[in-house]
Amino acid sequence: MMGGHHAISGTAGALVLAGTTGVSLGVIDAGSGMSLASFAAMVTGAALLPDADHHNATIAHSLPKLGPLPSPSEIICRMIGKISGGHRHGTHSIIGIAAFVALAMLLGQLRYGELAIGAAIMGFVLTSFALKALKLSGPFSVLPWGLSLAVAGFVMKEFDTDPFMLPLAVGLGCAIHIVGDMATTDMCPILYPLNPKAPKGFEHIPVLGSCWDDKGSFGFPILGNAGSIREWILCLVFTGYVVLAATTEAGIFDPGAWATLPHFDEIKTGLTDPLG
Numbered sequence: 486m487m488g489g490h491h492a493i494s495g496t497a498g499a500l501v502l503a504g505t506t507g508v509s510l511g512v513i514d515a516g517s518g519m520s521l522a523s524f525a526a527m528v529t530g531a532a533l534l535p536d537a538d539h540h541n542a543t544i545a546h547s548l549p550k551l552g553p554l555p556s557p558s559e560i561i562c563r564m565i566g567k568i569s570g571g572h573r574h575g576t577h578s579i580i581g582i583a584a585f586v587a588l589a590m591l592l593g594q595l596r597y598g599e600l601a602i603g604a605a606i607m608g609f610v611l612t613s614f615a616l617k618a619l620k621l622s623g624p625f626s627v628l629p630w631g632l633s634l635a636v637a638g639f640v641m642k643e644f645d646t647d648p649f650m651l652p653l654a655v656g657l658g659c660a661i662h663i664v665g666d667m668a669t670t671d672m673c674p675i676l677y678p679l680n681p682k683a684p685k686g687f688e689h690i691p692v693l694g695s696c697w698d699d700k701g702s703f704g705f706p707i708l709g710n711a712g713s714i715r716e717w718i719l720c721l722v723f724t725g726y727v728v729l730a731a732t733t734e735a736g737i738f739d740p741g742a743w744a745t746l747p748h749f750d751e752i753k754t755g756l757t758d759p760l761g
């Protein structure tokens with residue numbers, strides 16, 4: 486999947502699971518208003534993390550050099566690439582998700598009195614990734630720095646109350662990324678470093694044959710190649726949903742007034758309370 490598509494999938498995933506209005510399932514309690522917005526920003530950034538394994542990746546240039554300072558995003562991507570065994574290896578696996586969640590938990594412990602310093606650092610980096618992938622960085626190098634610092638400042642105070650919010654956002658974002666790549670022909674080595682290869686002739690089995698390749702990658706390539714028309718259409722739907730959910734959260738739009746809309750409340754009740 487393309488970077489921007491990973492990002493919008495992350496935003497849509499965060500809003501559908503943690504939104505507080507009738508158009509969301511609301512199975513995660515991330516608060517509302519700015520608290521929910523920063524959770525969504527974290528998930529969006531984390532939905533790009535698995536591709537931070539290449540120093541030339543788009544997100545490596547999220548934070549441009551400021552004067553003599555080196556680009557922190559490029560340094561981070563270089564480090565992740567070294568640790569994870571190169572591009573599209575460890576970061577696109579179950580172990581990769583676990584490692585990113587563990588890192589988020591560790592950083593969550595880094596605090597100075599009331600201030601969640603570690604969460605703020607992660608919030609800063611993830612927000613810069615999200616802005617870059619969604620092409621919101623703009624032409625001025627101070628913009629991504631400024632906006633990312635603003636979210637980091639909020640996270641530093643807000644994520645103090647719930648130590649699980651940061652690891653949850655990071656795990657969710659990474660999982661959304663991997664599912665997105667698995668839906669394309671790129672697929673993912675989810676069992677890395679095991680990489681079990683599909684047995685000879687497996688590719689001839691109808692449907693299943695395209696779900697496991699001879700490099701040990703798994704997937705369900707219903708979207709075709711990365712960047713396909715199908716991927717674009719799906720992400721347009723995600724974008725529409727994000728606009729709907731965000732405007733509903735902000736109270737600008739009231740889908741309840743639309744009698745013809747599907748009954749989200751019934752779907753929500755069925756999912757959260759299947760016996761009731």
Ligand SMILES: [Zn+2]
Nearest residue numbers: 535536577666
């Ligand atoms: Zn990827």
